[in-house]
Amino acid sequence: MQFEVNAHSADKPAGRIRQQNEKLIISAAEQEFSCHGFKGTSMQRVADRAGLPKANIHYYFSNKLGLYYAVLANIIDLWDSTFNELSAEDDPAIVLPRYIAAKIEFSRQYPLASRIFAMEILSGGPHLSKFFKQDYRSWFKQRAAVFEHWIAAGKMKAVDPAHLIFLLWGSTQHYADFAVQIEAALGEESLGQEVYDTATRTLTDIILRGCGIAVD
Secondary structure, rough: OOOOOOOOOOOOOOOOOHHHEEEEEEEEHHHHHHHHHHHHHHHHHHHHHHHOOHHHHHHHHHOOHHHHHHHHHHHHHHHHHHHOOOOOOOOOOHHHHHHHHHHHHHHHHHHHHHHHHHHHHHOOOOOHHHHOOOOOOOOOOHHHHHHHHHHHHHOOOEEEOHHHHHHHHHHHHHHHHOOHOOOOOOOOOOOHHHHHHHHHHHHHHHHHOOOOOOOE
């Protein structure tokens, strides 16, 4: 589902420079929001980190809330774009490993955005109220219905679709949200590609076997 962003007027021409600047600003905002939270972050701090005049930040994002929405929308759209690809006609033995791998990769590439989303949820989701009201329950039921169809078709064992989805979300996002804990446990200064690859293989094996899906 789509998370609408109040970034700025939509009638400005989109070009390569605009896209580069927006990417730079959002990256700087992710670092600021992850370190200082929504209240502790200012547009000036984002501008300083991005190396741009504050006026440039306001050109692309009218206010701090719009910029915060853009950061949240970036990760939500990535997560949802992958999840929306699941369909009743698919073979879960093929698409679930693909989905798990994609979510782990998002955790590797966008850990700050994932942590900001987690912090927002932990604080009660005050800035996500519109997102959760935008037919969110209907969207979730449609995703769960895909798993119900697979169960009815005998493609997987009868597990609760909602809690399976929660497991998929939580287990894959864990590698972004709790990276510091994982690094400490493994004695690593930072998580390397091998850790993410091992996580992908392990989660895929456990989840597919738990769903009664044959694993090669």
